[in-house]
Amino acid sequence: MISDDDKFAAYVDHPRYGRGPRYTGLNPDCLAPDVSLHWNSTSHREIAQRFQALTGQTWRVADQWFHTTEVKRIPGTAVVADLTRQSRATVQVTHYFDLDRICRDCSRPFIFFADEQKYWYEELGFGLDSDCVRCVACRKPRQVIAQRLKQYNKLLNLPVRGIDENVELADCCLSLIESSVFTPKQLQRVRALIKRVSHETDSTTPGSYNDLLARVRVIEAAAQSNTRNGSQ
Ligand SMILES: [Zn+2]
Structure with missing residues (x-):
């Protein structure tokens, strides 16, 4: 079995959060009614499933659309959000997950950490429409x-x-x-x-x-x- 140390050895090292996932043991079901994830943490297919669960209707879009996003949430890394500290948005976010990403500039893999998202959206006041597409080094x-x-x-x-x-x-x-x-x-x-x-x-x-x-x-x-x- 590959250990996390090996699996994430090539990942960009974040000076504050490290290189590999930060497991919290928390793994909320993204389709549960009281769970709402950031759009960067949810695939189009999940959004459609959620729509169907809430409204009983099918979200009619081209199949192709489902393949335009691939979200790599790392299971067991969720962190609970403080909704009162987020900037106002149509849909607030209840949990953040560590996300497995590829840097847009240097193409190296990196993790956009749940704790980092909490810091962005709750301490720095970044809007929930912002996302992280580059590694910390870039x-x-x-x-x-x-x-x-x-x-x-x-x-x-x-x-x-x-x-x-x-x-x-x-x-x-x-x-x-x-x-x-x-x-x-x-x-x-x-x-x-x-x-x-x-x-x-x-x-x-x-x-x-x-x-x-x-x-x-x-x-x-x-x-x-x-x-x-x-x-x-
Ligand atoms: Zn980079």
Whole structure:
């Protein structure tokens, strides 16, 4: 028999929840009238069965539709939800299950943990319409980029910027070029910012100043090399 350690060895390790399922021994029947699972935890076939159980009518849809979702709830991992802490929705969720998933970006398997869902929907205030399609490792860089972009726009729109703010703006802009969100053309802005910083002070925080310059040179060298390769 394959142990969980072997079965989940290739799964992405979550720093908070681990790698393999977190068994609670709880396994509510998704068709029971007092049980309502998140749409991400229920297959179309189960939704249709539930509809039939509640209304006595058949949900008439194409057979094909039943194959469009494959939900992999891990049995025995359910966690009871606190409905008063969820954001309002037409259908509240009574239980969360560990879900077996494949990351949309890196294609590695990962678990969207029941405890993680509870944290999302009850502590962070995420709407019940949100779902998790990327592993924790792939979600992080996206979050960092989103934060950088937000900070960049905030700094850019300040009516007046001090030296520290200009250094931070240049830093944000460089990060966004390095992540390919911005094109290297945006280096113009970074150069202008660095120039302004160097004019405004005699003893600019040399560490960050030199660091910015070094990063500009790396991007310039990569851009030149691309141009050369492209023109051959
Ligand atoms: Zn991933």
